[in-house]
Amino acid sequence: MSQPSYTAHESAYLDEGCVIGEGTRIWHFSHVMTGAVIGRRCNIGQNVVVSSGVVIGDNVKIQNNVSVYTGVVLEDDVFCGPSMVFTNVINPRSHVPRKDEYQQTRVRRGATLGANSTILCGHEIGCYAFIGAGAVVTRDVPDYGLVLGNPARLVGWMCRCGVRLPGTRAVEPAVTCASCGTAYEGGRDGIRLVAI
Numbered sequence: 755m756s757q758p759s760y761t762a763h764e765s766a767y768l769d770e771g772c773v774i775g776e777g778t779r780i781w782h783f784s785h786v787m788t789g790a791v792i793g794r795r796c797n798i799g800q801n802v803v804v805s806s807g808v809v810i811g812d813n814v815k816i817q818n819n820v821s822v823y824t825g826v827v828l829e830d831d832v833f834c835g836p837s838m839v840f841t842n843v844i845n846p847r848s849h850v851p852r853k854d855e856y857q858q859t860r861v862r863r864g865a866t867l868g869a870n871s872t873i874l875c876g877h878e879i880g881c882y883a884f885i886g887a888g889a890v891v892t893r894d895v896p897d898y899g900l901v902l903g904n905p906a907r908l909v910g911w912m913c914r915c916g917v918r919l920p921g922t923r924a925v926e927p928a929v930t931c932a933s934c935g936t937a938y939e940g941g942r943d944g945i946r947l948v949a950i
Contacts, residue, residue, distance in 0.1 A: 778797070
């Protein structure tokens, strides 16, 4: 029998039929369910649940105490902070079965979901967006958007390197990251990387 190409703590439960990529590490008391797909070089912290049907890209970091429910898609390089929350039903009731009403939540490449943030289902978090700690996301977040509060409001823009860009919520015609020098241009719907 060949050795797996990932590592998992002996207390983790990995159900038959889940797919785990090369170099991924799964820590204490975590559970990966049948039908879940986890990419390469991911780090799955303590007490994490990855439900059936979840798709996780490469190099995703999920910190302790996060449940990734059916309907969630995390693209490459996503960071999920400690104890952040996903939902998959908009109006849950214990006595009303709603498994046929699960809504998809897609978190685009490079996005950060801060500690204790909550992402209500049915929304898309844009590429390299940044959800502040404790924020409650009730609508889509644009690429590079920085949102804070409850409910989460767009308050500015973030560079791919994780540094806040100069300016405010208003879209500037052009802006450059003071830390890494990456240039962005403003448009009607937000900002985008300037082609190199």
